[in-house]
Amino acid sequence: MSETTQKQVIDLIKRSKKILIMPSSPPDGDSVGGAVALYMILKKLEKEATIVSKDDIPELLQFLPHTNLIGNKIASTTDFVISIDCSDTEIENIKSSTEGDKINIIITPKEGRITENDIGFNKGKIDYDLIVTIDCAELTQLGDIYENNTELFHQIPVINIDHHISNTHFGKINYTDIMASSTTELLLTLFEDLAKEEKMDLIDEDVATLLLTGIITDTGSFQNANTTPKSFASSAQLISYGARQQEIIQHIYKTKQLSQLKLWGRVLSKNQTEEKHKIVWSTVSQQDFKDTESSEEETGDIIDELMTNAPGAEIVFLIKEKEEGVMSISLRTTNPSINASKIAEHFGGGGHTRAAGFRITDMNLRDTEYKVVNYLRELQAKRLNIIEDEPEEQSVAVGGAPKENEASNQKTKHPKNEQTRSAAERPKKNEALNQKTKPPEKKEVKEEPKKQKPKKNLNLSSIPKEEAPKQEPDKEITYKFDD
Numbered sequence: 001m002s003e004t005t006q007k008q009v010i011d012l013i014k015r016s017k018k019i020l021i022m023p024s025s026p027p028d029g030d031s032v033g034g035a036v037a038l039y040m041i042l043k044k045l046e047k048e049a050t051i052v053s054k055d056d057i058p059e060l061l062q063f064l065p066h067t068n069l070i071g072n073k074i075a076s077t078t079d080f081v082i083s084i085d086c087s088d089t090e091i092e093n094i095k096s097s098t099e100g101d102k103i104n105i106i107i108t109p110k111e112g113r114i115t116e117n118d119i120g121f122n123k124g125k126i127d128y129d130l131i132v133t134i135d136c137a138e139l140t141q142l143g144d145i146y147e148n149n150t151e152l153f154h155q156i157p158v159i160n161i162d163h164h165i166s167n168t169h170f171g172k173i174n175y176t177d178i179m180a181s182s183t184t185e186l187l188l189t190l191f192e193d194l195a196k197e198e199k200m201d202l203i204d205e206d207v208a209t210l211l212l213t214g215i216i217t218d219t220g221s222f223q224n225a226n227t228t229p230k231s232f233a234s235s236a237q238l239i240s241y242g243a244r245q246q247e248i249i250q251h252i253y254k255t256k257q258l259s260q261l262k263l264w265g266r267v268l269s270k271n272q273t274e275e276k277h278k279i280v281w282s283t284v285s286q287q288d289f290k291d292t293e294s295s296e297e298e299t300g301d302i303i304d305e306l307m308t309n310a311p312g313a314e315i316v317f318l319i320k321e322k323e324e325g326v327m328s329i330s331l332r333t334t335n336p337s338i339n340a341s342k343i344a345e346h347f348g349g350g351g352h353t354r355a356a357g358f359r360i361t362d363m364n365l366r367d368t369e370y371k372v373v374n375y376l377r378e379l380q381a382k383r384l385n386i387i388e389d390e391p392e393e394q395s396v397a398v399g400g401a402p403k404e405n406e407a408s409n410q411k412t413k414h415p416k417n418e419q420t421r422s423a424a425e426r427p428k429k430n431e432a433l434n435q436k437t438k439p440p441e442k443k444e445v446k447e448e449p450k451k452q453k454p455k456k457n458l459n460l461s462s463i464p465k466e467e468a469p470k471q472e473p474d475k476e477i478t479y480k481f482d483d
């Protein structure tokens, strides 16, 4: 992060009075933690601040301080506002009644009278002088809030604070660093400099807890590949500021609803493996949510759990059916030479090098699965130099092909070649694998054929069985997945 950018951010914040904070959606530990922490800092600097998010804050994060301050709408520019000066007269009640074509607004004072001079009329106007987006790679991630107020983003300077590699630098100032584990890690540096400049103790226990939540959730408790020495150093610093690390862990990782355990059990037991191509994935359908009485937000970090339990996999993904024909795919890569963000971009999404996501619409779960798996198989076949069982190609590979031949080898590995080969030519052990991705058979299979498929190379010992948590009456139980 250049010092100039940091200085520009600090100067602009100091110059602004009414600041609109927008965390990316769907809100997560990083965007919510960052947005609320910034709100608290701005309050200490005696600024007016408002946070708006298009989606509700997940229940899991509601233990965080001040999440109740987050609204879901910016006051509309087309509103007509009637203001009453209450400095002399307290208002007891305001109501409205309809009379023919008219609407009367009835204002009842507690005592005394309200006169015409106490009433003013204003067109709803935007009086923010700064927008700060948190953890947001592109403006469309703000959803309706952006779409219904696009003019706002032209009129008011935007500070874009983010760490996604796919960030589109839409801000007037872009305070972005793709090496940061989380947006809150960036905010910590910013707040510390701001505190120095203002000679104030800005980072209290609540702010520290909010910032630490972002680092912990975005690194999957320091398990994900984006964990850097800086993430540990920042976390240590935040704990020294009084961040309540145990509270975060307790709420986010150790408390799982029974419904969530059922859902996770189901999703983990449905996992699929393409051993040769080092791909592991699973799916979660609307039916799964219904059957387990769980909600979408309860899928939580299941993608990371999937990854933990598939040590050989290089690409792990989860397809979530958000609604009929709308699929949301989360993707993780364990090998630094596979860029998850690039894969997501191919499908119109984005993210980080090791974690990314995208959506596929107008397609059912099965076809989405087929489409994504096939793309990844092709990608991996090229990357891993996989010879699709053709003897003449094999001789090239086994002999250790020189670098300059690699390109020509890749050409011969187009999946079409493979598809046109008869099954008889392939070794037996691959049959199940190949059939998995052949479309005609896919169409005919019933809902749950996957159970029969062989699971390979997966350490399932720590995966909770669907039936496991039968300790009925307790709604909330503590469950440790790492045992």
Ligand SMILES: [Mn+2]
Pocket: 030, 031, 135, 163, 181, 182, 183, 218
């Ligand atoms: Mn983030």
